[in-house]
Amino acid sequence: MTVARRNVAIAGVAATALLAAGCGPTLIARSQTPEQAPVSMQVLPALDRKAPVNQPIVVVAEDGSLADVTVKGPKGLLKGSYNPERDTWTSKAKVLDFGAKYAVEATATNASGAPTTIDRTIKTVNPKTLVQISSVSVADDVTVGVGMPVRVTFDAPVKNKKAVEEQLQVKTSTPVTGAWNWESDTVVVFRPKKYWPANTTIEVVMPLRGVKTGPGAYGSENRDVTYQTGDSMVSIYDANKHVLKVKKNGKVIRTFPATSGKAGFETRSGVKVISEKLDFVVMDAATGGTSESDPEYYRLDVNWAMRITNSGEFVHAAPWSVGSQGYSNVSHGCVGLSTDNAYWLFQNSRVGDVIDVRNTGRPQDLGNGITEWNESWKDWLKGSKTGPVQTESITPSA
Numbered sequence: 001m002t003v004a005r006r007n008v009a010i011a012g013v014a015a016t017a018l019l020a021a022g023c024g025p026t027l028i029a030r031s032q033t034p035e036q037a038p039v040s041m042q043v044l045p046a047l048d049r050k051a052p053v054n055q056p057i058v059v060v061a062e063d064g065s066l067a068d069v070t071v072k073g074p075k076g077l078l079k080g081s082y083n084p085e086r087d088t089w090t091s092k093a094k095v096l097d098f099g100a101k102y103a104v105e106a107t108a109t110n111a112s113g114a115p116t117t118i119d120r121t122i123k124t125v126n127p128k129t130l131v132q133i134s135s136v137s138v139a140d141d142v143t144v145g146v147g148m149p150v151r152v153t154f155d156a157p158v159k160n161k162k163a164v165e166e167q168l169q170v171k172t173s174t175p176v177t178g179a180w181n182w183e184s185d186t187v188v189v190f191r192p193k194k195y196w197p198a199n200t201t202i203e204v205v206m207p208l209r210g211v212k213t214g215p216g217a218y219g220s221e222n223r224d225v226t227y228q229t230g231d232s233m234v235s236i237y238d239a240n241k242h243v244l245k246v247k248k249n250g251k252v253i254r255t256f257p258a259t260s261g262k263a264g265f266e267t268r269s270g271v272k273v274i275s276e277k278l279d280f281v282v283m284d285a286a287t288g289g290t291s292e293s294d295p296e297y298y299r300l301d302v303n304w305a306m307r308i309t310n311s312g313e314f315v316h317a318a319p320w321s322v323g324s325q326g327y328s329n330v331s332h333g334c335v336g337l338s339t340d341n342a343y344w345l346f347q348n349s350r351v352g353d354v355i356d357v358r359n360t361g362r363p364q365d366l367g368n369g370i371t372e373w374n375e376s377w378k379d380w381l382k383g384s385k386t387g388p389v390q391t392e393s394i395t396p397s398a
Contacts, residue, residue: 039064054210099126128216145352157185159214162385181383257326270364271373272308317342
């Protein structure tokens with residue numbers, strides 16, 4: 001069900017519930033024939049002031065038929081349609097304007113044909129703050145590795161985290177169990193319990209316009225992102241064996257001799273994700289605080305480099321250490337390969353692929369790169385306001 005259709009369904013259910021319970025204003029006015037029973041009508045949103053904007057305008061005739069509905073908003077008349085029974089009218093616009101007035105006039109007739117007309121003015125909420133989605137970690141129509149989580153960043157703090165999280169949806173062509181996790185007041189991340197399935201279409205639906213994110217603050221927009229995962233590429237580096245094994249869809253397809261950080265510069269052990277690919281980069285130890293007078297200072301031209309931490313760990317070509325690859329760890333924290341092996345891995349990897357580093361004695365620090373997989377599922381769920389969900393199944397596009 002699309003967001004727009006879901007809003008209509010919600011509005012219809014709400015209208016029925018209000019009528020059945022007798023709560024909210026039942027509007028009856030200007031009966032043309034007092035001898036006949038007038039038609040009772042309900043208008044949603046039910047609030048006359050500070051009405052929500054994330055639902056359409058709906059007019060319901062409880063015990064009659066709608067003859068005419070006119071709704072005038074800040075941009076003129078709103079288009080709408082009647083249901084087959086003609087007892088419900090729903091605006092085509094599923095999202096209203098902030099701080100706007102909508103004049104509703106509706107006429108319905110009872111079984112005898114006697115008309116009843118109502119007039120109603122709806123004033124929508126006028127936010128003090130509009131909260132925008134400043135970034136989403138994955139763009140439309142890209143292909144990423146199976147380790148890429150969905151990171152949604154807001155431009156202002158979100159206080160009503162549960163309300164926002166309840167609106168966020170993840171759909172996949174291969175259903176998975178996953179959960180959102182609030183890493184801060186401005187960042188929420190979705191990941192499956194394990195990596196994404198290979199070659200899967202993923203749709204992230206973010207219908208946040210009009211959702212109250214905090215006191216006086218509301219989401220400003222709706223956004224959707226659809227992308228895909230490629231083959232599962234998981235490379236495992238064992239610092240004790242000095243070997244990098246490359247698995248494609250669960251099967252080892254290459255084994256490379258490698259080296260990693262020496263004593264005092266150990267590579268961090270943990271599940272890392274490729275966040276950037278650079279065919280050439282100058283690596284300067286000064287960026288990490290090493291003085292040029294320090295014996296450990298270096299400045300190197302590096303090819304086929306794939307970033308795996310924000311602090312500067314890469315998997316890259318290291319022709320100067322070929323003699324140590326497969327035998328000892330001699331780098332300043334990166335995983336080094338021969339030029340040919342680094343080129344092959346670079347050509348066969350994409351952003352979002354997994355590099356799993358083991359047995360270095362130095363744990364991966366959370367937040368230093370794409371590190372979400374280093375949290376246990378139990379710990380991950382502690383940061384969720386709605387708990388685990390099964391993704392809704394979608395049909396991948398042709």
